[in-house]
Amino acid sequence: MAILEMKNIHKAFVGVPVLKGVDLTIQKGEVHALLGENGAGKSTLMNILTGVHLMDKGEVTFDGKDISNCSIRESENYGIAFVHQELNLFNDLRVYENIFFNKELKNPIGTLKKRLMIQKCLEVFQKLGVEIDPNAMVENLSASEKQTLEIAKAIFFDAKLLILDEPTTALSNEEIDHLFNLVENLKSEGKSFIFISHKMPEIFRLADRYTVLRNGEFVGTGNIADTNAEEVTSLMVGDAFDSSDVYQSRQLGDVILETQGLTGKAFRNIDLAVRKGEIVAFTGLQGAGASEVLQCFFGELPAFSGTLTVDGKVIKHNDIHKAMKNKVAFLPANRKENSVLPDMSLLENMYISEHTLSGLKPVINKRKERAKYAAQKESLSIKANSEEDLVISLSGGNQQKVFFARWLNTEADILLLDNPTQGIDVGAKAEIYKLILSLAEAGKTVLFNSQEIPEIMRVADRCAVFYSGEIVKVLEHQDISEHTVMLYATNAIQAVEE
Amino acid sequence: MSQNTLATKRKLNLNLGQYVYIIIFAALFLFYYIRSDGLTVSAITNILRHAAIAGILSYGMALIIITGDIDLSVGAIMCAVASFGCVFANYLTDKGVPVGLGILLTVLFCLVGGTLLGFFNGFMVGKAKLPAFIVTLATSLIFRSVAKYSATDDVTTKLLRGESANTYAMNRIETGDGIRELMSEFGKIRLFSDSMKLPILGIVFILIGIVLIYITTSTKYGKRLYAVGSNAKAAHMAGINVEWTRVSVFTIAGLLCGIAAALWLCDKGKIDPATAGVNNEMYAIAAVVLGGISMSGGKGRVIGVIFGALSYTLIDKIIIALEIKSTLINDSIKGLILLVAIMIQILGPQVKNLIASKKAKKA
Structure with a gap:
């Protein structure tokens, strides 16, 4: 069953088309790799999905509901969570304060129910197998812990679809293993993922299916099992670039x-x-x-x-x-x-x-x-x-x-x-x-x-x-x-x- | 409108904003001139004399602000150096050092002392990378308190400290040609004695100003100060040694404080560490800003500081001329003028843009 369907999405910025009829379908409980070179339109597509940009044409269905051109807040409420490459965390606040930011649990007179919030954090962390102290300051967390915290935050508010934008750039190999295990676990619980990455080994390890964009156009989609890295790379870069150029080999010195x-x-x-x-x-x-x-x-x-x-x-x-x-x-x-x-x-x-x-x-x-x-x-x-x-x-x-x-x-x-x-x-x-x-x-x-x-x-x-x-x-x-x-x-x- | 006339118009607008300090100075001067009928030439030249010491402190502040930092300790450095300059002069007199050598050594003491204290600030800011605001706040507390503490009988003997309690004074000698007397003679010098009496302190103030204008506009070092204040990271990537540039600019400011201290001793011969140079760092900042130098660094010219400092002295003079009972009102007038100046500098271009965009919409 498809949890997300984006059909024929068009978007232009000041007259320059950046998305020209892109389709994207995500099944429930899969990790879907979204591939393309820099400038292919991946970020724009995700920004439309999460309500940052409005699209010019097309339709978006999530969980059976039409959510075309929703606001950021609405997309969050529907259960779509964007884990950004540069993490959106407050370094000077504690872990639990970050999770409950703007959604704090309060007493009638407006004071915070700190103990309850910490308690709830612990429950979620335990369920996810995460070992982070809810009272720790976020600035003292490692890059991978911050990443995990972002994901935990999304799960806490019941996200159904998580977008991971190049989640491994700042992580060591061991941390990547940990992150991937977490993703696998959540997948088995029926959560879906859009996985944006440029690293082929990771894509072939984690993803179930893929969609490739090139210059704002939909190029292809399929099962990872049916393809190989070479083929995917060809889809991403397209025809060989015409280099009718000015290059001339020169005499080189020492x-x-x-x-x-x-x-x-x-x-x-x-x-x-x-x-x-x-x-x-x-x-x-x-x-x-x-x-x-x-x-x-x-x-x-x-x-x-x-x-x-x-x-x-x-x-x-x-x-x-x-x-x-x-x-x-x-x-x-x-x-x-x-x-x-x-x-x-x-x-x-x-x-x-x-x-x-x-x-x-x-x-x-x-x-x-x-x-x-x-x-x-x-x-x-x-x-x-x-x-x-x-x-x-x-x-x-x-x-x-x-x-x-x-x-x-x-x-x-x-x-x-x-x-x-x-x-x-x-x-x-x-x-x-x-x-x-x-x-x-x-x-x-x-x-x-x-x-x-x-x-x-x-x-x-x-x-x-x-x-x-x-x-x-x-x-x-x-x-x-x-x-x-x-x-x-x-x-x-x-x-x-x- | 052709491209060319548009460009010249833009340039004119820009320049008007830059020269607010001249307008303010001219307005204040005119007011002073009207209020005090029968203004003599020597009264005018006296403005220079009274602006000298605070003005020289403002120069140091200007250089530091151009690099994007701040120095809250200029008043305290001047105070401490002048205080111990007294002690040093008295020590030399007591030891029977010849007067000429004594004066030379006393002045040298002031210059070296100021330079060292400035270098300490600079090292903390430039090399240790501590915030300038905090470092100089701390050192200003330290320098002044040491000067005040040392003015007690427990620390310094009366002989070295000079005559009265809790202050420092250079000792007079009976023959009337000691260090104090001769320095005071120097401080009273007026050049071109007949119609144009130029006080020596004012001349030193202007001369230093000219040197600094030359340094900031025509030397590689001067441009480096602007580069650091404009974008320190880019200055670093362009090959400028940002750390030592910062150290150097605080050191120069210290040297200027030392010069101000020496002039103070020439002018007064004594100093009260509890009051001397108090709030001078604030006046210096105000004079710098009034002179059109941006607090964010990288913008402005030293020539503006001359006018900024002179404007503040004029305010004092005007208040005396107005025969207001208490001079305690001075600071509120200075504050108001500063507010007006900064409003013209910052809001002026915005208002201009607003009018321009409204005109463009109509067209």
């Missing part, structure tokens, strides 16, 4: 950056040798460690063991200033947080990094700085009026170019770019990738982290694929394809081999 067994908090045993003028892409799922490795090269994150060699020099006790002196530059991810100096002009935003290297000449030569800015503006084709304008007055793509200028201005040889096309439009993206190619042409070495495989295919000489902190595969330019990369990034290879 090895300029080398690591041996580099190990830090979020990455292990990184062995890599990058040659002068090479473009190496790092990719992997969110949290796979690619970004952290770049940050380690720049001295922002420490390495516990292993060696990092830049231009023949072994770097010990790396820090940002040292990295910059060794002609390493880093364009961090999350531009607004990590790059933008919102109160400062374009000119100031550009020269600030170079000035930390030339601090011995303390006075700013304004004429020279303006000339440098004009040259960078010209070569990067930054669209801006005056260099005195605030950097935040520019579009995302142009801001990013200003930060390219910031680092090119330091005359760095090795450019580390963490998700350089984040939050910029398609046209600007193409420009950024053309820029990366021309920089490599000019002898700069570029290492960039991206999750957009089509982009990687267009520029990278090699692509290092990360899975949970390790490089599982380094692909040469001609071998990079969306399909192969996804196989390694989701560790589907392992699932296929098993």
Whole structure:
């Protein structure tokens, strides 16, 4: 019997269609994997189900009732619970206070029935086989305990369908086992789950059925038992991306950056040798460690063991200033947080990094700085009026170019770019990738982290694929394809081999 | 409207908001001028003299606020340094150190003392990463209380402390050319003696202002302060050593407190640790905000602080000119002016936007 049926769902944001007639059917007592790449429409679909967004067309039936376009509160009351990736818990409150938040049991004069609430928590925890003290502060719980608490909270208020959005990203293997056992138990009691994950081994271990979305369209559904990781990956990525591109193989120089067994908090045993003028892409799922490795090269994150060699020099006790002196530059991810100096002009935003290297000449030569800015503006084709304008007055793509200028201005040889096309439009993206190619042409070495495989295919000489902190595969330019990369990034290879 | 005229119009609007401090200063000055008929040139230049000490403390506060922090201890540092500066001067006199060397050492004592206390604040905020509000609240309590406690007979002998009880004073000597007398001579210097009498304290105040304006607008270090205040994480990722920048700015503020302490001794020759510099940190914050520097950091200019500090001195003068019986009303007027200034700065652009959007709707 189907507990949930979503039929022909359509949704557009400001005229851009993100869901084009999607169907999703969940049976009672099953774990249903909802699959698709970033931007395929999974989150939008779930947000429509839970009442966050209104749909444009379609119908939703839950437990025999039509619940199309219900509110968040209504969907909760019907028994749909969304366990978000970034957990919605109050860290400064106790466990039982979180469970009863906004639904507190009160005495007639408004005081709380604490003992009763704690008692009820314990009952549910016992039933679920969970060992959490209802009186503990949530901030002292581990990631997996918080996850469990979210699920317990949903069960407490009698959820029939739980949506788990990438529940395992922050968990260790042991904790994942524990979570999966809990899900199995609840399943046997007739609870249903929508399981959103990018990790193939987990999907094949836990899910009963699957539905795949691609670019907002329904691609297929079926039983997990009747398919394999390879087939599912093909469904997710679709036809091979057309890479009629600008890539040309270049003459590469000597090895300029080398690591041996580099190990830090979020990455292990990184062995890599990058040659002068090479473009190496790092990719992997969110949290796979690619970004952290770049940050380690720049001295922002420490390495516990292993060696990092830049231009023949072994770097010990790396820090940002040292990295910059060794002609390493880093364009961090999350531009607004990590790059933008919102109160400062374009000119100031550009020269600030170079000035930390030339601090011995303390006075700013304004004429020279303006000339440098004009040259960078010209070569990067930054669209801006005056260099005195605030950097935040520019579009995302142009801001990013200003930060390219910031680092090119330091005359760095090795450019580390963490998700350089984040939050910029398609046209600007193409420009950024053309820029990366021309920089490599000019002898700069570029290492960039991206999750957009089509982009990687267009520029990278090699692509290092990360899975949970390790490089599982380094692909040469001609071998990079969306399909192969996804196989390694989701560790589907392992699932296929098993 | 063409793009160009629109751009210039926007710039004009922006600038008006930025220069509120000049408008307020001009308005206050005009009022003062009208109320006190027969205003002499020396009365005007005296404003500079009276603004000097609190104004120099405001400079330090301005630099710290630009980096996004705050310092509640500037008044207490000035008070403690000047207090022990007295003790040190008396010790030198007692030991028979030549007067010239004595003055040099006393001034040096003030500058080094202020710098060290500022460095302590800076280390706690920058390196130990403790919140500046709490650190400087604590150190202000400590510095002032040590200065007050040491003014008792149990701790400091009368000889070192100076003449009266519970205060410090530099000892006069019979020949009339001791450290106190000569420093006081310096404090009384007026330049261009005939028509334009410029008090030396005011000149030091303006000179320091010019140096700081140069540092904040034309040096790499100055831009670093704005970068840290604008977005500390991004400044760090851009290669700026945020920790030491914070330490340095508190240290500079300490040095400025030391200069203020030395000027205090030149001006008065004695100090009462229970009252000297009390609330000065609040006046400094007010002068900084009045000068158009944003409390959230990264925005504003030091030149505004000069006008902010002068405006506050003007309020004192106006109240005297109005012949109000008690000067205790001063603070409420200062508070009101601060409220008006901040309202113009913050609500002004919002009101402007509102009007603009209503116009746009009509069009």
